[in-house]
Amino acid sequence: MLRRFAIIGHRAPSSGKINLNDLAGSSGRLDVLSRAVNTALFLSHGIRDDSQVILHLLGGPGPARRIFFEGKNVRGLHPDERAIAGQIGRALKEPVPAIGQKSELHSGFYHSGGTLEQTLAEWRKEGVSTFVLDAEGQDISEIKKIQRPLGFILSDDQPFSESDLDCIDEELRISLGKQWLQGHACITIIHHVLDQS
């Protein structure tokens, strides 16, 4: 069953040129997003074909862009931060596609317009059960019982914004414990729990 991970990049650039030598600084914490992509998709030797990542690049200039990596079809992607950010950088040179239009740039690698609101609307149409990572939520083991496609929403290094919270107000909250973990660590734990069920 497909596992979807939606990551919010509040300051991540949505267009233009990025500096691959400064992912954590002038590139708006693209290092955080790249580690999330790595951990959602890669096993030690191979790609998880049941995993999909959607990055939400909200940092401008211009309209927000969404980047999709689909494990089943990804080819030739290397697991290091620089390689993943380089792939994202290639999308940023293209115009942002219209909301609702998903354009393939490379095998398993797509982009589209829209924000988290659009992603959630798409997930609802696809019958996805959506969860928000929240230290105060219910225990993660609850997700094992669900027999529908699963979607998980994570923020980057910043808390959810007011606008994010408006979108996810009614979604279920799950907790991975009391520590505020890095996003890629949350993804590892979700995979681990689901791998064992």
Next chain:
Amino acid sequence: MLRRFAIIGHRAPSSGKINLNDLAGSSGRLDVLSRAVNTALFLSHGIRDDSQVILHLLGGPGPARRIFFEGKNVRGLHPDERAIAGQIGRALKEPVPAIGQKSELHSGFYHSGGTLEQTLAEWRKEGVSTFVLDAEGQDISEIKKIQRPLGFILSDDQPFSESDLDCIDEELRISLGKQWLQGHACITIIHHVLDQS
């Protein structure tokens, strides 16, 4: 209780200059080691002060070098692969210290000579219970019962070598499931299990 992670970098350079733009290629998979350091040490906002990483750089030229990051004392380290590899690169310009001599290069950041054999000898002296990550081992939840300092041995993207296996022949094996996970994902799961105990 201190959590120690020993990572074997079979091809990681032990001296000389590294190319920060090619961590996954000519730098001997320093990307894998950097992600391990990130995940062992960093929370979303802060450093785990109960975690220590020892990288084993076995790729030459010259003698093997060990790099120590001690969460309790680390200052000013950024979590991205390039920043962590840059820190390692600074050690590589220095002569390899004698085995048994641990030299501090920056707060919480040390290097020393020696290989896994030396690390295990040090751990034995310190009363550390040592575990090797192995898909065929006993369930990870067993470690929660142990009331001694814990040490975990992981390989990079390659399996343990014959020489590694000679050292760890008698250590306990623990399993995180059937998938062969990336090293940093293993570290996340170990932290998660221990955080909950």
